[in-house]
Amino acid sequence: MIHPNVFANVGYPKDRYSGFAFGMGVDRIAMLKYGINDIRLFYENDLRFLRQF
């Protein structure tokens, strides 16, 4: 849930809004989908990895 201070800091009127924020790492979803076991592979840019997609 979004902290009331966050709303105040961006100038929303007090107590009018509530918010729910969430997110997930796309790299982790890709790891599950493609069976990748090392998250660093995404940033190593090894052509033998990149060519598989």
Add this chain to the structure above:
Amino acid sequence: MKVTYNWLKDFVEISLKPQALAERLTMAGLEVTALEKFEDDYVFEIEVTPNRPDWLSVIGIAREVAAITGKKLKLLRAARCAQRTKNLEREAWSAQPFGIKIEDKQACPFYSARLIYNLKVKPSPSWLVKRLLAIGLRPINNIVDITNYVLFTTGQPLHVFDLDKLKGEEIIARFAQNGEEIITIDGIKRRLVPEILLIADKEKPLAIAGIMGSKESEVNAATRNILLESAYFSPIVTRRASRFLNLFSDSSYRFERSVDKSRIKDTSNFALSLILENAGGESGRLYQAGSHKVSKKIIILDLDKNNKLIGKDLSIAKIKSIFRALEFKIGRQKKNILSIEVPGLRQDIKSEADLTEELCRIYGYENIPLTLPAINPPGIREDEVLVIQQKIRELLAAWGFNEIITYSLLSMNALRKARQETQDAIKLENPLSAEQEILRPNLLTGLLTALSRNLELGNSPCAFFEMGDVFNQDNEFKALGLIKESCGLLELKGKLEFLFQSLGINNYSFPETLNPAFAKGQCASILLKRESLGLLGKLKQEVLADFKIDRPEVVVIELNLDKLKEAVNLSKTYSPIPKYPSVVRDLSLIIDEAASYQKIVEAINSCGLKNLEAIRFKDIYRSQAIGKEKKSLSLSLEFRLPSTTLTDREVNASLQSLIQFLSQELGASIR
């Protein structure tokens, strides 16, 4: 924080098995990171976040267990013995003159000292030894072990001095003098500075307040009389001294995070009763100075708003019982507005939202029903930047480029190797490593590193692109970078033109420019009208050598994608197909080597031929017969008029005037 199952059971009835309890605690925010058997007990290792100093004690955790499981927290024995302590005080000893002087009320708002006489220092009873061993502490003697036991039970650090080692009838809380020294119980001599708070007698320091005592005043087997300290030291002062001395203890850990001021005396009495029980002795008076009052903090809770946020209507009875279990006081209720007093040690509770969180936590997040939020999503508009990026991505992938993602942090050295400006780079204040010390001001450096690495691995041919944020002193923008090995500059330029056309971008040109990374005469700006978007070029051999790239021709494009976006035009309008035929004529010019293709095309366009529809490159040719510093350029010119068929005569006349114009402007002649 380590705590055992049986130790918790001293303070709350537990029907859950250890494993089940660990799971409940974790769900409520007390993450149990390890659960191990120790003899007939179980040890829980709990990860305590810095905002919850109240969890740094067995009672603190027992309070949560009581709240979660709906059981009652048993009173601390200290509270029971508090009424009795008066009776424990021996009149003979209570008449002793003794004083406490606090020199700085901010650093030490409250100090209490209990004097205890004629006790016997000996090994602790087995139950106490077992408790300490279970949480990884080394038993020393009954007095020291009791202070440790009380510290872990209540969260209030205590300290014991050998009363006979004190000079004078006064204990003083004061800041150190410059150059003053103390040998702490670990045997290390420490030089003090005036920021460090000390507990001292009239002659010498006895302890670094809240952190560690002196070797000299330590309790040992010969000790008969003691002073039991229970006090509150400022978190800031304790932290500063701890950092300065690089000295950390279970005591400083708790003072740094703040202890419960309102229970300092209870804790002292709890320790007293344990000492009298296990070491004998007779109690003198409790001396105290300063104030242990905590200012009241009241927060108003709107129950309707609260239930709406939680997504479940909790009954008023349930809400009140949760707060009471956590030792919040329930004040007045006016319709759906409840006034709630926050206990002193819960400094993490600052606003109404924090109260709502407490209710969720104890009620159990897992008990709140899952429902999809009833929201009306606004129409989803495709993000223009994403559309453009996707188009670029598809085109480049079709050409055999692979997309890469490199880190947005670089080393200064890599930037230097890429011959790029290092002065304006944004440096991190506390970089984790020299490899990641600046925010990248370009993509070039990362592309070179990726290419180098792949060639080293034997991956070839390589063609990479990246779209990512780059940073300079003024702003941050999205950039597109390409690198291709064994590729000529003209091929790359052709690809860029094709890319521009597919994005509906016209009015671009590539005037020659200089950049320290690129070979002379092999680098051009990318201009849109008059604005520079970036550059393309062939990398210098020295740069390639520095990156260990053993390829003769490596070409690069880097441009500002945010600026490019402004010029993109993906809308198309049909123009009628011409009704009349066109006439195509080839033109071979001999011209100075220095005249670029672009300059020639611009010259032809400026000649003002109304019937010239298109200019196409055919061929370029150089030979000795043509002459040094000259080249022969063949173009294909297409003529057409929209309203009528062109005649040979008309086309010839246009061509003649063009040849004349080019001869005047550029000194061109016909081959």
